[in-house]
Amino acid sequence: MAIAAEYDLELEQMDAVNAFVNSPIDEVVFIRMPPGFTRPGRVLLLRKALYGLRRSPLLWQQHLTGSLEALGFEKVPQEPCVMRKAGVLVFFYVDDFIWAYRKEDKEIAKEAMAGLQQRYRMSLLGEPRWFLGIHILRDRARKTIWLTQDAYIEKITHKLIGDPSLLSQRFPDTPMQDEELVPAPIAWQASQKEVHQFQQKVGSILFAAISTRPDIAFAVSRLGRQNQNPDSTHQMAADRVLLYLFATKSYGIRLGGGEKEAEIFVCSSDSSFADNSLDRKSSQGYVMTLFGGPIAWRASKQATVATSSTEAEFLAISEAAKEAIFLSRLLQSLQIQIPSPLKLECDNTQTIRLLEGGSKLSTRLRHVDIHQHWLRQEIEEGRIRLHWVPTAQMKADGLTKALPLQKLQSFQRLIGIVDLKDRLWQEARLETLRDWIAKRDLPLPSCSHARGPV
Structure with missing residues (x-):
């Protein structure tokens, strides 16, 4: 995304429908008859991979890579899920694709997309707005892309917060207090339910931390060390990070659009x-x-x-x-x-x-x-x-440490974390307008000169 922002590349998104079932299976696997087709003593021999098999993701990745190589794409040695041909890049994560290319390479990209559509059932989704739960905002005039997880954060907070009344109280200004999280006392043993609940919180927070929110990376690193036996202080610390995320759910990272120097x-x-x-x-x-x-x-x-x-x-x-x-x-x-x-x-x-x-x-x-x-x-x-x-x-x-509010805000500015509240509001209005126009079968307004996210 940083490359696309800096060089003003065209972006298009695709999705493979029932991706795994396109891959021939390379081992003998028998399955029972599905309900309603039971025949005593009979089983089915798989010819294609199915969802739920351990090897299915690998088989799909190998089959897809072979298809892209047949279309003239080359592997990027350091990253097996990125391939390139001339000035066209394609990134795929399981069945989700993003294409990035210069305008002069449009024909190469379109030919490759058509080639994949001939081999697989694919959905063309246009310019990416959401990818793996990440909200993508773009201002091409400023050569800037912003990534945020506002919807994801709201979802996990409502699902995982220990005490719902906390959502109506004052939110914390920082993700973590200065005090160190220490292991639970030796005599304490968390129940299986408490361990599962805590691990759900940490795992959900971790996805935000590694995707768009480096400002909570230190906090989730500390939380993860208590995964096996969390006590009430650890649950409260996880809730604090969730509440901080909820209060700052409109924050995201800025790619491109920086100073020329x-x-x-x-x-x-x-x-x-x-x-x-x-x-x-x-x-x-x-x-x-x-x-x-x-x-x-x-x-x-x-x-x-x-x-x-x-x-x-x-x-x-x-x-x-x-x-x-x-x-x-x-x-x-x-x-x-x-x-x-x-x-x-x-x-x-x-x-x-x-x-x-x-x-x-x-x-x-x-x-x-x-x-x-x-x-x-x-x-x-x-x-x-x-x-x-x-x-x-x-x-x-x-x-490397829990920062007080003033230093946290300085850290966020240094690494490019910004508040996207106004842009998210503008996009919500634009999306409402698109839906209204679509229901009335009217032509969409041109957004080529918009200063907001397009």
């Missing part, structure tokens, strides 16, 4: 030293921006105990650098020219001095020393360039 691809990495009181492991996080908008982020706990803040930064930068190298290769496969060396932002001057200077960190931890030598190698060979930024401008700061 914004750098193409930047990785920001941060850590919080020994902030987990039980095991004294450090928290770490990174965020990748493309054309000024966030495209990848992660908040996690380090797998090992660091004995200094510099060691914690080494481990965080190492993970961020590996992800940045992978993403840069993916973008280059999509014909996006990424400047070399990759820019990696860090707010620890000591770490930068040790990695770029002649001196080295003296550590007794062998694995930390390995990360140090690998990072020095990547810097010396010109693949990575470290750049110091003050903590106030560190984009990954909110992925």
